[in-house]
Amino acid sequence: xxxxxxxxxLVQARQLSARVSAGHFGAMAYDKKHLAAAGLVGAAAGAAAxxxxxxxAVEVDRPLRTKSGKQVALHCEEPRADxxxxxxxxxxxxxxxxxxxxxxxxxLSVRLGVEEFGEEDxxxxxxxxxxxxxxxxxxxxxxxxxxxxxxxxxxxDQERLFEQLSLLxxxxxxxxxxxxxxxxxxxxxxERGIYAWGRASHITxxxxxxxxxxxxxxxxxxxxxxxxxxxxxxxxxLDVPTGQYLARLLCTPGSVPPLPxxxxxxxxxxxxxxxxxxxxxLFIELHEEVPIRRSVSDLGATIRTERxxxxxxxxxxASEAYPGKESCFxxxxxxxxxxxxxxxxxxxxxxxxxxxxxxxxxxVGESIGQEQKLFxxxxxxxxxxxxxxxxxxxxxxxxxxxxxxxxxxAANLVxxxxxxxxxxxxxxxxxxxxxxxxxxxxxxxxxKLRDLGPQTRFMTTDSxxxxxxxxxxxxxxxxxxxxxxxxxxxx
Numbered sequence: 001x002x003x004x005x006x007x008x009x010l011v012q013a014r015q016l017s018a019r020v021s022a023g024h025f026g027a028m029a030y031d032k033k034h035l036a037a038a039g040l041v042g043a044a045a046g047a048a049a050x051x052x053x054x055x056x057a058v059e060v061d062r063p064l065r066t067k068s069g070k071q072v073a074l075h076c077e078e079p080r081a082d083x084x085x086x087x088x089x090x091x092x093x094x095x096x097x098x099x100x101x102x103x104x105x106x107x108l109s110v111r112l113g114v115e116e117f118g119e120e121d122x123x124x125x126x127x128x129x130x131x132x133x134x135x136x137x138x139x140x141x142x143x144x145x146x147x148x149x150x151x152x153x154x155x156x157d158q159e160r161l162f163e164q165l166s167l168l169x170x171x172x173x174x175x176x177x178x179x180x181x182x183x184x185x186x187x188x189x190x191e192r193g194i195y196a197w198g199r200a201s202h203i204t205x206x207x208x209x210x211x212x213x214x215x216x217x218x219x220x221x222x223x224x225x226x227x228x229x230x231x232x233x234x235x236x237x238l239d240v241p242t243g244q245y246l247a248r249l250l251c252t253p254g255s256v257p258p259l260p261x262x263x264x265x266x267x268x269x270x271x272x273x274x275x276x277x278x279x280x281x282l283f284i285e286l287h288e289e290v291p292i293r294r295s296v297s298d299l300g301a302t303i304r305t306e307r308x309x310x311x312x313x314x315x316x317x318a319s320e321a322y323p324g325k326e327s328c329f330x331x332x333x334x335x336x337x338x339x340x341x342x343x344x345x346x347x348x349x350x351x352x353x354x355x356x357x358x359x360x361x362x363x364v365g366e367s368i369g370q371e372q373k374l375f376x377x378x379x380x381x382x383x384x385x386x387x388x389x390x391x392x393x394x395x396x397x398x399x400x401x402x403x404x405x406x407x408x409x410a411a412n413l414v415x416x417x418x419x420x421x422x423x424x425x426x427x428x429x430x431x432x433x434x435x436x437x438x439x440x441x442x443x444x445x446x447x448k449l450r451d452l453g454p455q456t457r458f459m460t461t462d463s464x465x466x467x468x469x470x471x472x473x474x475x476x477x478x479x480x481x482x483x484x485x486x487x488x489x490x491x
Contacts, residue, residue, distance in 0.1 A: 079253040079300035080172070080276040085201030085269050087146030093490070094144055096125050096167075097152035098160045100465060104208065105152050107483035112150075112491070117143075127163050135163045141176055145198040146267035150490055153250070155211040156437065156464055165249055171200045172254025172276050176266060193261035197271060203279045204490055205250060208463035208482055209400075209432045213287040216243040243288070244295035250281055251301040282489060284308055284463060284482065285399050285431040304489070308431050308461060309341050309397060311485050313348035316395065321427065321457075323393040325350050329385070331374065331396045331414065332358040333406040341397060353378040357385050359410060370409050374417065388414060390422040400432035404445040411456055426452070429459040435467045442470045449476055 092114045097105035109116050117124060124143050128136040149171055153164055176196045177189035189195045220235030221228050228237075254276055262271065269275040280302035286292060289305040296303060316322055330345045332338040338358035345356050353376055360371040374385040388394065396410045411426045418424055435441040449458050459478045462468050471477045 078276075081278050084148065084278055085146060085199065085267055085275070087267060088148045088201035091147050093148040093150050094124065095150045095152070096139075096144075098154035098157060098164055099127065100154040100157045100160070101152040101208065103465065104462060104481075104483060104486075107481055108150070108152070108486055111483050111487040125167060127160060127167075135166065137163050137167055137170075139167065139170065141174060141198055144171060144200055146201050148202045149200045149204070151203060151205045153205050153207050155207060155209060155246070156466060158211075168203070168205065168250065169252070169254050171203055172279070173197065173199050173257065173274075175257060175262065178263070190258045190261065193259070194263055195261050196264045196266045197257050197262035198266040199254075199269065199275070200277050201267065201269075202277050204282055205279065206282045206284070206486055206490070208284050208461075208486075209434075210243070210246075210283055210286055210292075212243040212246055213292075213400075214243070215239065215241055216288040216291040217241055241291070241295075243292060247281065247292050247296050247303075248299065251279065251296040251299040253299065278302065280304060282306060282486075284485070287399055306485075306489055307341075307344070308482070308485055309399075309429075310344045310348055311488075312429055312431075312459075312480065313344060315480070316427075316429075317349055321393070321425075323391070323425075325352075325355070327391050327393055329355045329357060329388070329392060329394045331394050331410055332356075333370070333396065333398050333410045334359060334361050337398050340399070345397075354383065354385070359413065370406065370413070372413055372416070374413065386417060388418050388422065388424040390419070390424060392424040394424055394426050396426065396428045398430050400434050401430045402434050402436055403441055404430075404435070404448065408445070408448050408452070411452055415452070423453070423455050426456040427459060428457065431461055432463050433460045433467045433471075434464060437464075437466060439467075439470055442467050446471065446474060446477075 093112065095105050095109045095112065095114055106116065122140065124140050126136075126138040128138070130136045151164075151168065151171070153168075154160055174197070175189070176198055177186050178194040178196070181187070181189040181192070181194060218239040218241050219230040220233065221230050221237040221239070222232035222235040223237070224232070229235075256274060257271070265271050279300075281296075282304045283289075283292070284306055285308045286305045293303045293305065322328065328349060328351060330349070330351060332341065335358050338356070342356055345351055355376075357374045357376050359374060362369045362371050376383050376385060394411075394414045396407055396414075398407060401407055407428050407430060411428060414424060414426055433442070435445060445458075449456060454476065457476050457478065458471070459480065460468055460471070461480045461482050463482055468479050472479055
């Protein structure tokens with residue numbers, strides 16, 4: 001390779017280095033010329049430069065042996081397919097979920113009209129543990145092979161994270177040993193190549209709540225007197241943006257079959273080149289959408305960020321509580337939420353700009369508060385809402401809350417601005433009730449809600465069952481099931 005050619009390739013490699021993680025270089029049969037280039041520029045740069053050579057399939061280092069004895073090279077041209085497998089349109093989907101989302105899985109299965117299995121049939125997935133507490137994960141391959149899978153992924157239960165990621169890998173490609181290997185207790189099917197290869201036909205990973213959503217970017221940090229601060233521009237520490245990296249783990253393509261097998265394909269899809277099912281992540285009311293979407297752009301997955309708030313607004317408008325657009329006000333606890341949902345409020349409820357309000361945040365040192373005024377934007381200028389009548393109904397909306405303090409603070413501000421003897425109705429809606437994942441925080445929120453009086457209601461979804469299950473049955477609370485919303489997204 002000429003130095004000038006190599007220099008050009010290194011420039012391009014920096015621009016296209018994301019392709020390295022797409023899986024194009026695993027188990028490649030390099031020739032001497034390629035190895036020489038890699039040696040000159042280092043392993044990472046060499047791999048990136050190879051990506052710029054004429055496109056070809058990625059070959060494994062040993063041949064695939066078919067039943068007829070023919071040897072072929074197993075390879076894959078893309079991280080995954082764009083089009084679903086043959087069984088996707090022929091069969092109804094299969095809904096699976098971690099234990100924390102089993103009720104949501106049941107309601108979604110009923111809504112989609114898909115088959116559910118009783119105890120006598122055994123579970124479709126089993127997330128057991130060995131005595132050592134290590135994962136002992138199993139799945140019924142007959143129920144998932146060649147089928148569309150809707151995987152409700154639980155990011156709240158951190159102890160189930162690895163098991164779910166492992167299962168997601170398995171669904172993209174798994175070995176089913178031949179019955180003949182029973183005599184060896186399933187120990188020789190790999191080296192003898194006597195197994196079939198199965199895959200789902202399409203996988204939709206539904207993430208009702210994305211726990212690391214607030215860690216989508218990094219800041220520079222400085223250690224000052226034993227305390228962390230991000231106000232020093234020379235900070236030498238960086239956040240790890242876990243929101244991006246968990247998304248990458250979710251989008252990682254499945255493994256290749258162990259050689260010299262497989263002997264057959266169970267789903268009728270190609271082994272040469274190796275076919276992997278399409279995969280999409282469906283986030284519901286994701287806090288920061290663009291960084292997450294961008295972070296996985298090289299992995300061939302489809303990212304969908306669906307907002308529940310417009311769906312909720314339709315439900316609210318159709319309910320008996322809706323007072324009509326002349327008496328309805330929508331209030332956002334900060335300008336960020338206003339910018340995010342303002343267009344949905346206009347489109348769904350038809351409110352005038354003066355009826356769409358927000359509160360400005362105040363910052364004093366590390367403390368964040370709320371300015372005790374309500375603002376609106378109308379024809380390029382900022383106005384202020386100074387009072388409410390008894391006939392008014394104020395709907396407070398946000399995407400998630402850790403404590404409920406900003407939402408309840410907004411409700412208190414509405415009460416302060418009520419005209420003399422007026423008690424305007426207040427409804428609070430938050431898509432995700434995080435509540436620090438602490439039952440005590442949920443109990444405290446309920447206490448404060450009751451202190452506001454019966455004219456104040458609280459509404460949320462069941463995206464985090466460990467908190468919202470504690471609210472069920474309270475007369476001032478309504479929990480909206482996500483099953484109907486998810487069904488409209490996956491049908």
